[in-house]
Amino acid sequence: MVKLTLRIYILIIVLILALLMISPKFTTSIIVKEVKTNSTSYNQGIRAGMVIQEFNSKPIKSIEDYTSAVTETFSSGSESRVEIKADNQDFVFFATNISEINVESEPSTKIKTGLDLSGGIRAVLKPANVSLSDSDIQDLVDITSQRLNAFGVKDISVRSTKDLQGNNFMVVEVAGASSKDIIDLLGSQGKFEAKIGNQTVFEGGNKDISDVCRSDASCSAVTGCFPAEGGYACNFQFAVYLREEAAKKHADITRNLSLDQTGKYLSEKLYLYVDNNEVDSLLISSGLRGQTTTQISIQGSGSGVTQDEAVKQARIQMNKLQTILLTGSLPYKLEIVKLDTISPTLGKEFSRSIFLLGILVFIIVSLAIFVKYRKIKITLAVILTMFSEVFITLGIAALIKWNLDAPSIAGIIAGIGTGVNDQIVIIDESVSDKANNSSSIKERIKRALFIIVGAFLTIVAAMIPLFWAGAGLLRGFALTTIIGVSVGILVTRPAFADMLKKIEA
């Protein structure tokens, strides 16, 4: 049995750690992606990240298992007993639906693939005509995340970024889906106002609104559809709970209004505005005159060519309005300065190409090494080193939860390139030149090390400016290149040098 050196042991340990970071799973499990705070499930103790094992005694192995178990349980529409086994704990409660929990099937590895691979929307936004401080942009990031969450969009990443000139931007990435509604929501200031005459009764956001009914069908629903010009239209309606002060304002404003001709409603309507555009006007029933009412019903409509489409549109409009009411408005207008929508199908194609390309590069490089040195052991050592570098880089990317986008992958490939260069230098210094070379092996390795450190420092120096230039959109390229070459110089190259010594001995 060959005795391994410390450096080779270090490589093995780091490889095992990388494996743990990537943690490929050979079975799929269904995990809770998100639980609505203060919902029944939440209060029972179900949390995001738990693995759902059983639902009402049915084993859950896939999303299909989960949906069919849920549909079966709630098919009657009445309150049913729910028994969930998750993370080996049992949770039992009664509910009419379980929409408060979002599940996903756990990815087979912990490597996060960016938009270029999974498809989705990437938007870079900038406030129009104002420059923001660091804390302002953080607020914007918080509000936007909150909005997207409230809108029901999953898999989002919202971050602020700065360019070399000190401008602040917000980068929003929504994986998987791309829809115009999300883009509209992102770009809108979201200023909601309910007015009677020209007096504002209440605005969107926490100051005036204590809660908005959303997932409960008894107070938030599409109420009815009817044929309309060019197709169908559907109405929706949902309840909004006002804070005491806004309710009092409503009472003060309506107190002096007269009744209309029918006597059923007040003479003025309640007008709803989003970003200064009127979206709807509601009749106020006479009974509400001068009343301090905290519950208000908001209505609106959506239309489409078919009835199904109209229902869908009504739901989207309702969702948008609810989101804006909950999260309030931004103190300025936003401008979308860059918008990429990437098709999931093209993304899949891209992943496949990358994979093929990776294999192709591996084969070509291995062949070249073999043809040059004619030694199978050396070739294997090079292959092992290349593989280790990629694997450890991916492990680190998984550890820091880096989204692998196209530039990041280009960086990994570039990292392999410099890695192979360094290995050739080590081979040539330590093996091939031995015959007509009088310097000691120590001296030769020292020289190889000097070349390698030199190459390492120049590539790091060359990549550093990319962290900031261009709103950091090419940061992934710099990051994975630097991780790759660092892994090379710290872990794989020393181990490779020792492997060569073993092979030569």
Place this chain on the structure above:
Amino acid sequence: MSLEQQNTHHKNWYDKYYKALLLIPIAILLISLIYLIGFYKSTGNLFLRDSSLSGGTTITLQGDYDHLELESRLKETFKDVRVRTISDRSTSKNLALIIDSSANSEELKSSVENILGIKIDEKNANIEFSGASLSNSFYKQLIIALIISFILMSCVIFFLFRTFIPSLAVIFAAFADIIMPLAVINYFGIAVSAAGIAAFLMLIGYSVDTDILLTTRVLKKKEGTVNDRIYSSFKTGMFMTITALLAVIPAFVLVTTLPDSFRQIFLILSLGLFADIVNTWLTNASIIKWYAVKKRLS
């Protein structure tokens, strides 16, 4: 002829002509620079920029459509539109169209939809839009990044070798490694993307590997003549560059389904590696040889 004789022969020849060899890369560099200056004077830009650096929309549409007809019909509305195809090398079947214009994404998208009579959505297309002001600032910043990157690299080289002429030779070779590919890119009228500039940055770090190898061996190795040291670096370095080229060229030529901006990285790296062969083994080697002869190293 034994290896030794061959080497002696090689040495004599090299000793005679190494200064003359320097003229070749200098001539190529001058031609490239003159071409770039001419290009800058006529277009006002160092190179053509794609929509990610100048503002506009790029639509990558899957499928096989008549791109020439689409282009001529789109030209009626969008003057600067360019339509290219991506095809599978083995079957030469068109896989996708790339439509590039400075227009706004909605306008371009609906025009293409009308002409082709299809619906463009996330199932069949990628749409990338960049606002003009953002793209222009991207462009400026990436150029600044390129300059900073070059300066940092130069500092590292001076720090490594701590001698003026050999360090300058490496930096000069790195400079030529950027200028020559840029001239070729311009000559073929390729519009550079943000990822393309990242490739130039990569080139700065990547191309100096062989120069560092050469300089280290000539300055730090004690045995053999200067020519032996240059020749041993040449054997190692050429193999490094050829291996890299063997990996990068197929990446560009064969894998056509990659996004265009991504493939451009490989194109620029290939051109840069070719330039690097010239600049390391003609430019840098001649200068360091000259330096070694003057300093009576060996």
